[in-house]
Amino acid sequence: MSTEISPLAPKSDPVLPPIAGVRIETAEAGIKYKGRTDLMVMVFDRPAEVAGVFTTSKCPSAPVDLCRANLPGGSARIVVVNSGNANAFTGAKGAKATADTAGAAAAAAGCAPSEVFLASTGVIGEPLDAAKFSGLLGDMVKSAVSDRWADAARAIMTTDTYPKVATRTFEIAGASCTINGIAKGAGMIAPDMATMLSFIVTDAPIAANVLQAALSDHVGSTFNAVTVDSDTSTSDTVLLFSTGGAQITETSDPQLAGFREALRSLMEELSLKIVRDGEGARKQVEVLVTGAASDEAAGRIARSIANSPLVKTAVAGEDANWGRVVMAVGKAGEEADRDRLAIWFGDVRVAVDGERDPDYSEAEASAVMKRDEITIRADIGLGSGQARVWTCDLTKAYVEINGDYRS
Amino acid sequence: MSTEISPLAPKSDPVLPPIAGVRIETAEAGIKYKGRTDLMVMVFDRPAEVAGVFTTSKCPSAPVDLCRANLPGGSARIVVVNSGNANAFTGAKGAKATADTAGAAAAAAGCAPSEVFLASTGVIGEPLDAAKFSGLLGDMVKSAVSDRWADAARAIMTTDTYPKVATRTFEIAGASCTINGIAKGAGMIAPDMATMLSFIVTDAPIAANVLQAALSDHVGSTFNAVTVDSDTSTSDTVLLFSTGGAQITETSDPQLAGFREALRSLMEELSLKIVRDGEGARKQVEVLVTGAASDEAAGRIARSIANSPLVKTAVAGEDANWGRVVMAVGKAGEEADRDRLAIWFGDVRVAVDGERDPDYSEAEASAVMKRDEITIRADIGLGSGQARVWTCDLTKAYVEINGDYRS
Secondary structure (H helix, E strand, O other): OOOOOOOOOOOOOOOOOOOOOEEEEEEOOOOOOOOOOOEEEEEEEEEEEEEEEEOOOOOOOHHHHHHHHHHHHOEEEEEEEEEEEOOOOOHHHHHHHHHHHHHHHHHHHOOOHHHEEEEEEEEOOOOOOOHHHHOOHHHHHHHOEOOOHHHHHHHOOOOOOOOEEEEEEEEEOOEEEEEEEEEEOOOOEOOHHHOOEEEEEEOOOEOHHHHHHHHHHHHOOOHHHEEOOOOOOOOOEEEEEEOOOOOEOOOOOHHHHHHHHHHHHHHHHHHHHHHOOOOOOOOEEEEEEEEEOOHHHHHHHHHHHHHOHHHHHHHHOOOOOHHHHHHHHHHOOOOOOHHHOEEEEOOEEEEEOOEEOOOOOHHHHHHHHOOOEEEEEEEOOOOOEEEEEEEEOOOHHHHHHHHHOOO | OOOOOOOOOOOOOOOOOOOOOEEEEEEOOOOOOOOOOOEEEEEEEEEEEEEEEEOOOOOOOHHHHHHHHHHHHOEEEEEEEEEEEOOOOOHHHHHHHHHHHHHHHHHHHOOOHHHEEEEEEEEOOOOOOOHHHHOOHHHHHHHOEOOOHHHHHHHOOOOOOOOEEEEEEEEEOOEEEEEEEEEEOOOOEOOHHHOOEEEEEEOOOEOHHHHHHHHHHHHOOOHHHEEOOOOOOOOOEEEEEEOOOOOEOOOOOHHHHHHHHHHHHHHHHHHHHHHOOOOOOOOEEEEEEEEEOOHHHHHHHHHHHHHOHHHHHHHHOOOOOHHHHHHHHHHOOOOOOHHHOEEEEOOEEEEEOOEEOOOOOHHHHHHHHOOOEEEEEEEOOOOOEEEEEEEEOOOHHHHHHHHHOOO
16 A cells, blocks of 8 residues: 655645535445555435436446446435445445445435445455445435545545545525535546545535536546546446536526536546556646647547556656657547647657747657646647547656565 | 666577578667667568568658558568667657668668668657668678577567577478577556567568468567556557568468467567566466457457456555455446456466455465465356456566666
């Protein structure tokens, strides 16, 4: 496990205010870790509206299966999240563990099992002993309070080196509303112990279908736009809840503008907090692709750059190695014309018209690479498609963390 | 640059016998490296038949453009290869450098520029000063001799830690023939200083179209089945020549059986020598996927496993972390049923029917992981599609080599 906090960690965290209708508790269930919390519950005393997005993995975890099954009901009373074990690739035992946990959680919250949502993050393939924590849920529901967001963010951490929290306020029909979110990383496209999980709650009176539309709209440019190492977890889960009832039921309702921007901005903040805590990360990298044949093509090129081990090691080495960006554009498989390509590191144009910029200054480019936030831009010169992806550098610490992790 | 030789280097190299009709010379042109050869020519005193395969990059190097243009002629008199500079993304200057080199080489060999083949490997985006070596070509053609294969393999190295050579003999119509090959790595899917290049010559009397068919048939299971880091070079080039004339012109000729197997086996040996010299590699990993819906699906799943940073760091850490193999199967996007999946490390089955093998022994699996050649097999349990891919582990040395390289 990492003990050193990422140098990109936030200097300070916002204090998340209570949100009416949701209470939180954490506990030490001893699932894997010693001396820290590893279990978190969110309790909705009245049914909350709920929306969700999940991993695209063809081998999803048992809790993802359960959330997918319960989501169409649109109603949530309790969320149970454990760290230390992903309950993924655990076969019939895994399904039994989620059923048992859902049963215990439903009994604790006094609701139907279909109103329970679960997430697990940690090692894949080890059976999860739900008995370790199902007995704790009754007391946790009783003692849960409204101001425990920071504790919640800590309880769901795995290889994260800092908790990830964000909050926004916005107005709907003249009333002030709040939205809080927590997340753990390190990547939507992420490893077994770094599954991306996020839980977001608002007190705005928004129905599940509207929550779902807003969540689905913004996930592409936020959580799905970060990549640490191109690996996709079995367990990625984002759940969005509202505790204010289901008054707003139309996705086209103009009152939603403030909520939508607050949600997008909060998701972006959490996404950046995840990428800045990428395993071994020392630098945040924004990859901007412009001038592609389409937005989709731009997205694939941006991801090809952001996932390239050679680009990421060059960033780690503070080397303005734009040849590797050319390589990554070329391998993306999208339309590209070598002789129209231009590349920037920060605001320094290093290549234009298919060759090194005649005014290129190695000193200026090197100065950009020494920063801890770097933008790499590639203009393809063909159309108006664009995309933005965030990643981090690939360091020896990544290899160390992931070479030593399970044992 | 690496100075330490890969622990997976061959204990000894075969001595490549002369092949009638081809002469070789190397020189120190001082393109980038000091105190080593960086220029290699192969001269065919009578026109050789030629076939080739090249990178799929949308931003290919200038020498790849030239080879593609000359290949339809089917005739080769001279090959010029330099290391230290890839002449890729060098715009009009790059095209001029290849034209100048082709002109100088044609003058030296007394042939048409369309009978010249070029390859360059090294840094991308730096202009290549062809004047550094075009003046050497005349003398090199004169002094070239037939027994310089090992020297040729050394002159084309970049981050390679050992030269890659292989030889085979086979029979055609009762006559004994020879095929020699050299290569440099470290990967068909490879970085800028580790472009995959290979040059193969046989004295068998086989026409260019037949060479091309055989080369294209076998490249998928050999050079294209190795991956070091998922990055595709701008410059990957494999050229196959015959010096024995063009008597055999039908791809269906039954006399070709011996040649085809010798070629396949030689390409496999060179491919494995490349992957065993992957940057920072300490272990060779064979990924076998069986039981997929199709061979194509198996190939994509195998590549997803072989390219996963998390699988590769686990191998580096000698950790039998099969959960990461599940993750990589799941993210491949191909049909998979968690509950039919089985996984082996070596001959130890670690998972079956969607969960940990009941007879799984951590000690046995760990013993497999300590070897320097490891097979990871995933049976998808759905059909009869299969594929094999070779890769290496991802170590801190990879990050070191690629973080420090250009500067």
